[in-house]
Amino acid sequence: MTKPFLIIGGGPAGLAAAHSLASIGQKVVLVEKENKLGGAPILSGYAKLVPSGEWAKDAIGAMVERVTNNPNITVQTGATVSEFSGEPGAFTAKLSNGDAIENSASILCTGFTHFDSVNKPEWGFGTFPDVVSTTQVEQMISSGKGVRRPSNGDKPKRVAILLCVGSRDRQIGREWCSKICCTVSAKMAMEIREELPDCHVYIYYMDIRTFGLYEEIYWKSQEEQKVKYIKARIAEVTSDGDKVIVKGEDTLVKRPITIPFDMVVHAIGMDPNVDNMLISSVFGIDLHHWGFLKQENTYGVMGATSRPGVYVAGSATGPETIDDSIAQGNAAAMSALAAVVGKSMAAE
Ligand SMILES: Cc1cc2nc3c(=O)[nH]c(=O)nc-3n(C[C@H](O)[C@H](O)[C@H](O)COP(=O)(O)OP(=O)(O)OC[C@H]3O[C@@H](n4cnc5c(N)ncnc54)[C@H](O)[C@@H]3O)c2cc1C
Ligand code: SF4
Secondary structure, rough: OOOOEEEEOOHHHHHHHHHHHEEEEEEEEEEEOOOOOOOOHHOOOOOOOOOOOOOOHHHHHHHHHHHOOOOOOEEEEEEEEEEEEEOEEEEHHHHHOOOOEEEOEEEEEEOOOEOHHHHOOOHHHOOOEEEEEEEHHHHHHEEEEOOOOOOOOOOOOOEEEEEOOOOOOOHHHHHOOOOOHHHHHHHHHHHHHHHHHOEEEEEEEEOOOOHHHHHHHHHHHHOOOOOOOEEEEEEEEEEEOEEEEEEEEEEEOOEEEEEEOOOOEEEEEEEEEOHHHHHHHOOOEOOOOOOOOOOOOOOOOEEOOOOOEEEEHHHHHOOOHHHHHHHHHHHHHHHHHHHHHHHHHOOO
């Protein structure tokens, strides 16, 4: 009899992989290290998602619900895999809580870690209270408290959003584009304008990468909500004791600019999961040279890693959107199922 499938990580990719296998009658064990499912959109309290405009708690909450209600899926929260041995069709995973899970294949959906802006100290995060990250603004909106200056609780009248914080930055060893932060920032700028119509919102950018259909959000932010875009290189963020001051160069007119704001928002990027070295050693799989979990090929077996029987999906492989993470979760589930079912049929 086929052993269950083991999914590691209960974010959008892991929830999709678990649901698709369970919905065709396969047994699944889903292991999540935090004490609740949902991944970054739930754990970090995102507000409305792009591109759908649905609240994260509703859209991803529904994915969590259908997994927790499915009798074919056993969920273990607050656990990680500490040992993994065996071969395709007959693996054993030992968990940090002492359980051992026999499984026929594993899918790693362990996601990413948000860039910590203290690693970009010249841009003021951690030094000035009114310099915050996009996740903090998502939480202000999703909690219903609204966007307020952390220093004094006032409604901001001028907000700057700085793009590419912790992405496309060779100086701090992060060469990749995090793919979604331009679109998330354009959406966030519109949310701020909707809540606070008197607040002026500026987006400082190197390039705008609202790829594919997401370009609509870029245009809407300018035409409907009057968000202003400044092409600039930021040198530093300082403070006069009240305002936070963004200094840099306007790269279109090639002039230095110094502009005071009530709040500055860092559009933080997607780092490799801090657990990836450990995951790579426990599961015996290769890492991409930037630290993400490496996919064995691009166009062949979707989600294959360097170890047969171990698959990967979602932002564990590199910066990904939610919809692409879900698609990859489903694709990896199909790859794992085909390998396991194909093997058991050959044995009959
Ligand atoms: C500020 C911000 C806003 C965003 N907004 C959007 C948006 O509106 N729309 C959109 O499409 N994308 C958005 N994204 C991207 C989105 O967060 C990702 O696409 C999505 O979270 C990827 O899902 P995932 O399942 O691959 O990974 P994650 O959401 O990171 O889930 C991974 C899960 O694995 C668990 N885990 C990690 N390590 C282990 C381990 N060792 N053992 C067990 N479990 C583990 C984690 O706790 C987590 O639950 C945003 C990103 C940022 C930074
Ligand atoms: S998506 Fe935009 S903000 Fe994010 S890293 Fe790429 S260019 Fe920078």
